Amino acid sequence: MNIVAFAARNVKRNWHRSLVTTLAMALAGFIMILFASLSEGLMQTSERNAVAMNLGDIQIHVEGYRDDPDLYMRMDDADALVSKIQQAGLYATQRLYGFGLAAAGTSSAGVQLRGINPENEKTVTLIHQHVMAGQWLDPLEPAGVVIGRKLARTLGVGLGDEIIFLGQASDGSMANDLYHVRGIMKSVAQDIDRGAIFMSEDAFRDLMMLPRGAHEIAVMRPDRRADLEQARSHVATLAGEYETVSWDTLMPVIARILEIMDAQIIIMILITYVAVAMVVLNAILMSVFERIHEFGVMKAIGVSPWQIVLLIFSETLIQVLVASVLALISGWPLALYYQTHGIDLSAIAGSTTFGGIAIDPIWYAYVTPNSLILPVAFLYLIAVLAVIYPAAKAAVIQPVQAIYYR
Amino acid sequence: MNFHKYFQTVLLGVFLLLCGLTPVAAEEQTATERAREILRQVDDMWRGISSHAIFTMQVKTTHYTRSMRMEAWSKGKEQTLVRILSPLKEKGTATLKSENNIYSYLPRTDRTIRLTSGMMMGSWMGSHFTNDDLVKESRMEDDYEPTISFEGMRDGQDIIIFSLIPKPDAPVVWGKIEITVLAEGFIPLQQIYYDEDMAIARTMRFSDVKPMAGRLRPAVMRIVPSDKPDEYTELDYKLLELDVKLSDHFFSIARLRRK
Numbered sequence: 001m002n003i004v005a006f007a008a009r010n011v012k013r014n015w016h017r018s019l020v021t022t023l024a025m026a027l028a029g030f031i032m033i034l035f036a037s038l039s040e041g042l043m044q045t046s047e048r049n050a051v052a053m054n055l056g057d058i059q060i061h062v063e064g065y066r067d068d069p070d071l072y073m074r075m076d077d078a079d080a081l082v083s084k085i086q087q088a089g090l091y092a093t094q095r096l097y098g099f100g101l102a103a104a105g106t107s108s109a110g111v112q113l114r115g116i117n118p119e120n121e122k123t124v125t126l127i128h129q130h131v132m133a134g135q136w137l138d139p140l141e142p143a144g145v146v147i148g149r150k151l152a153r154t155l156g157v158g159l160g161d162e163i164i165f166l167g168q169a170s171d172g173s174m175a176n177d178l179y180h181v182r183g184i185m186k187s188v189a190q191d192i193d194r195g196a197i198f199m200s201e202d203a204f205r206d207l208m209m210l211p212r213g214a215h216e217i218a219v220m221r222p223d224r225r226a227d228l229e230q231a232r233s234h235v236a237t238l239a240g241e242y243e244t245v246s247w248d249t250l251m252p253v254i255a256r257i258l259e260i261m262d263a264q265i266i267i268m269i270l271i272t273y274v275a276v277a278m279v280v281l282n283a284i285l286m287s288v289f290e291r292i293h294e295f296g297v298m299k300a301i302g303v304s305p306w307q308i309v310l311l312i313f314s315e316t317l318i319q320v321l322v323a324s325v326l327a328l329i330s331g332w333p334l335a336l337y338y339q340t341h342g343i344d345l346s347a348i349a350g351s352t353t354f355g356g357i358a359i360d361p362i363w364y365a366y367v368t369p370n371s372l373i374l375p376v377a378f379l380y381l382i383a384v385l386a387v388i389y390p391a392a393k394a395a396v397i398q399p400v401q402a403i404y405y406r
Numbered sequence: 407m408n409f410h411k412y413f414q415t416v417l418l419g420v421f422l423l424l425c426g427l428t429p430v431a432a433e434e435q436t437a438t439e440r441a442r443e444i445l446r447q448v449d450d451m452w453r454g455i456s457s458h459a460i461f462t463m464q465v466k467t468t469h470y471t472r473s474m475r476m477e478a479w480s481k482g483k484e485q486t487l488v489r490i491l492s493p494l495k496e497k498g499t500a501t502l503k504s505e506n507n508i509y510s511y512l513p514r515t516d517r518t519i520r521l522t523s524g525m526m527m528g529s530w531m532g533s534h535f536t537n538d539d540l541v542k543e544s545r546m547e548d549d550y551e552p553t554i555s556f557e558g559m560r561d562g563q564d565i566i567i568f569s570l571i572p573k574p575d576a577p578v579v580w581g582k583i584e585i586t587v588l589a590e591g592f593i594p595l596q597q598i599y600y601d602e603d604m605a606i607a608r609t610m611r612f613s614d615v616k617p618m619a620g621r622l623r624p625a626v627m628r629i630v631p632s633d634k635p636d637e638y639t640e641l642d643y644k645l646l647e648l649d650v651k652l653s654d655h656f657f658s659i660a661r662l663r664r665k
Binding site: 110 | 465474510522
């Protein structure tokens with residue numbers, strides 16, 4: 001007896017039932033592929049979002065700067081180091097920090113000055129896209145600064161208004177100058193919202209009497225899939241004596257939150273898979289149990305229990321094969337579509353940030369071999385597991401009982 | 407760096423310097439009462455006196471050394487005006503304390519700004535002083551309990567050392583202040599500041615005693631933080647006049663801009 005041919009004929013014979021079972025499995029596979037791709041995309045982008053606004057993947061400082069951000073703890077060869085990192089195929093930018101007082105009219109507030117290299121910063125972070133009103137920095141206009149939104153409110157300034165900065169330059173003299181508000185940031189993170197004044201690197205150097213050097217170098221790897229630790233050690237080799245840390249060390253809490261998010265996504269995937277497994281299990285169970293009578297007759301005419309088991313497994317595998325092909329040809333292209341176009345959630349979420357993490361309103365899928373192979377493999381696994389019990393039952397049942405089985 | 411500590415030191419130094427000390431009535435007193443009396447006189451003398459001073463301030467830190475010349479006026483407790491005479495870059499920069507507000511005039515931008523409380527603890531002119539130091543005052547008598555811990559000859563000088571222990575509820579940062587004064591005229595020689603763990607936090611030394619505003623006073627005051635023994639800020643009084651006539655109008659925002 002050719003089991004496979006027999007099984008194929010059985011599948012074809014009751015094609016209504018086969019179609020329902022197959023479609024149920026195909027739908028399950030489709031959902032799993034899509035969901036796995038979207039989840040993968042969420043996990044991939046959450047890290048990028050965490051670092052894209054300000055942090056960068058990797059930061060370089062003078063040892064000890066992070067504990068005590070001192071104007072004098074700077075890397076004198078920062079420009080050369082940035083070029084070196086850029087030549088190594090990574091994005092890098094230098095930053096300068098200073099503290100002081102900003103005043104406008106009768107209001108004043110303590111501020112953190114951020115000297116930015118607008119050209120390089122654009123390659124590393126997305127902060128230039130995060131201007132609420134006005135424009136981002138222009139190196140050709142050194143007196144134009146961009147400030148945090150809460151700071152703008154505290155000082156009572158709008159676009160074009162003047163701001164006086166008062167602080168201490170590196171030579172101990174008084175650093176003070178007049179600037180005008182060129183742009184106001186959207187909400188980024190509390191410290192930036194409340195007290196950041198972004199100015200171009202050159203303006204910062206003039207004001208604070210710092211002809212060279214930088215306090216921080218932020219590095220971003222161009223390929224998100226590249227291993228972070230590997231990139232870090234590569235940069236660390238270039239940075240020599242300086243402290244090179246990756247973002248998850250800088251922001252352990254956010255790294256931990258993302259880990260938890262990843263775990264949540266995996267739990268979501270599992271729940272989806274279990275729900276899908278129920279559908280498949282039900283379809284297969286029904287298709288076997290409603291045929292117990294038929295199997296009884298087969299046994300009565302001399303078909304061995306082992307052949308019955310093989311037959312049932314073959315029938316199921318034929319259907320799973322068809323279902324997985326259907327799932328792949330429907331799910332894969334759609335996942336690929338969302339990988340390029342994304343699902344636009346801006347109507348619900350809008351572009352915003354939360355604690356320095358950019359919330360990207362467009363949800364991109366990310367198709368990996370795993371997001372295709374795992375759902376299909378899972379489909380097979382479920383089908384095989386689902387069929388064991390009814391197949392065994394059909395195999396061991398007495399023909400007479402089976403014939404009268406209701 | 408604890409700017410608050412600097413404030414306390416400078417404060418003490420400034421008032422001792424500006425006001426001097428008068429001899430205590432030689433009556434029978436217990437040591438504590440006598441110490442209190444000295445301190446009270448110091449406090450009382452410091453208040454309600456107008457002054458005019460010209461001094462230089464030299465600041466030495468790990469990163470820079472700079473010298474500035476300044477002119478200062480004060481009237482009562484509430485009004486103080488300090489103007490920078492040199493260097494050129496900061497010339498004309500003026501700080502005014504009037505009532506509870508502090509204003510800073512910045513000639514480079516030709517603007518006057520009001521300093522927030524947050525800025526008050528910032529370094530003033532890159533020195534070991536805060537903005538607060540120059541304009542704030544407090545009464546040691548209110549915050550500290552003095553006891554005379556030594557009286558007699560030491561290093562060929564007849565001196566009195568007294569210790570100031572903060573009162574239980576006093577809002578101060580020091581664990582103890584030890585003041586050494588000459589027995590004659592109570593001219594301060596040295597003040598040692600102890601932190602709450604009774605370790606020396608910094609030392610203020612007075613030197614160059616010469617006649618100023620009618621009596622002998624030390625013209626030089628140098629603060630050395632003990633965690634950075636190579637750094638210091640030194641004030642050197644070139645001129646000191648007390649009880650000068652100054653109108654309230656003198657301490658107005660409008661006056662700030664006047665060169």
